[in-house]
Amino acid sequence: MVITCHKSPDGDALGSSLALCHVLQRLGKEVNVVTPDMAPKALEFVPGVFNIVVMTKQEARAQKLLQEAQIVFCLDYNALKRVDRLAEVIEPLNTPRVLIDHHLDPEGDFDVCISHPEASSTCELVFRVFMQMGLLRYMDRKAASCLYVGLTTDTGGFAYSCENPEFYEILASIMRRRIDRIWLYNKAMNTFSAESIRLQGYALSQKMQLFPEQGASLITLNKEELERFNYQRGDTETLVNKPLAIPEVYWSVFLREDTDRIKVSCRSQGDFSVSDICARYFNGGGHANAAGGEFFGTLAEAEKVFYKVLADLFPNNDKEEQQTTELK
Numbered sequence: 001m002v003i004t005c006h007k008s009p010d011g012d013a014l015g016s017s018l019a020l021c022h023v024l025q026r027l028g029k030e031v032n033v034v035t036p037d038m039a040p041k042a043l044e045f046v047p048g049v050f051n052i053v054v055m056t057k058q059e060a061r062a063q064k065l066l067q068e069a070q071i072v073f074c075l076d077y078n079a080l081k082r083v084d085r086l087a088e089v090i091e092p093l094n095t096p097r098v099l100i101d102h103h104l105d106p107e108g109d110f111d112v113c114i115s116h117p118e119a120s121s122t123c124e125l126v127f128r129v130f131m132q133m134g135l136l137r138y139m140d141r142k143a144a145s146c147l148y149v150g151l152t153t154d155t156g157g158f159a160y161s162c163e164n165p166e167f168y169e170i171l172a173s174i175m176r177r178r179i180d181r182i183w184l185y186n187k188a189m190n191t192f193s194a195e196s197i198r199l200q201g202y203a204l205s206q207k208m209q210l211f212p213e214q215g216a217s218l219i220t221l222n223k224e225e226l227e228r229f230n231y232q233r234g235d236t237e238t239l240v241n242k243p244l245a246i247p248e249v250y251w252s253v254f255l256r257e258d259t260d261r262i263k264v265s266c267r268s269q270g271d272f273s274v275s276d277i278c279a280r281y282f283n284g285g286g287h288a289n290a291a292g293g294e295f296f297g298t299l300a301e302a303e304k305v306f307y308k309v310l311a312d313l314f315p316n317n318d319k320e321e322q323q324t325t326e327l328k
């Protein structure tokens with residue numbers, strides 16, 4: 001069996017994949033986690049992360065495991081394009097595919113499709129699968145710790161997407177496995193290098209633009225700025241959330257210049273959905289309040305697209321244009 005999750009894996013992708021892997025191993029199954037690329041350094045604390053087979057590092061082994069697998073699990077993604085080059089290996093296989101995910105509108109052929117966008121996280125869904133299959137007795141401290149990571153990171157530290165009271169019953173069951181909760185929480189939510197803290201400070205003090213009339217905030221970071229602070233993957237993980245602390249801001253956009261693309265991250269509060277914005281303007285998607293995408297062009301062009309989003313969504317905010325129209 002092979003468990004896969006999306007590229008640039010986050011706490012939920014890794015936590016759900018590794019928890020499922022631990023439980024299946026305890027059931028005596030031969031199972032491996034295969035990811036499109038490396039986990040960020042900040043997530044190396046998740047139990048089992050060093051056993052993952054990474055496509056960009058061990059391509060032949062990743063291919064062989066997938067070709068020989070009797071089941072392929074697809075965790076925390078809703079379309080094969082989210083697994084980069086792993087998609088080319090998975091697509092032609094006749095192997096049954098099991099999707100466990102909480103993103104909207106899964107695309108593609110899955111033999112079993114456990115898709116619940118209302119769930120806090122894929123970790124929550126993996127827990128529910130364990131429960132419904134009578135496998136909770138195989139969920140040891142290690143597996144529970146992995147699930148705790150995803151439940152924590154995908155809810156911003158229990159700030160959103162955790163309104164269902166059952167979420168806390170799941171947490172209670174995980175707590176009973178005597179996980180080191182405070183240590184895990186701090187590792188998952190509040191551990192950054194000094195350079196990362198300085199980079200975030202710089203971005204917030206020098207690069208945050210506010211658009212109070214549209215309730216928006218924009219932060220951009222180019223390659224030179226990232227290099228100046230010795231940027232490592234994961235260093236700006238929660239930066240996009242910060243402007244939401246400002247009462248006037250209910251949606252926040254972060255554009256980061258990557259090697260061959262601009263990485264887009266969006267967050268929002270309340271009914272304002274950013275997943276549609278990411279789908280329509282930035283080749284992406286995600287959840288209503290946390291979405292992302294990518295833009296193929298320069299940072300300046302991506303910024304222009306952001307201004308187009310502002311103009312499209314808030315046409316009446318352009319007061320000058322409104323006055324000119326009235327005068328005509």
Ligand code: 5GP
Pocket residue numbers: 103264265266283284285286287290291292293294
């Ligand atoms: P982040 O801003 O942390 O990279 O992503 C937030 C959420 O947006 C992720 O959990 C994922 O659901 C979604 N997301 C991020 N990047 C992409 C992308 O390139 N394509 C799609 N479809 N969704 C993305």
Ligand code: MN
Pocket residue numbers: 012013076102121122154
């Ligand atoms: Mn997730």
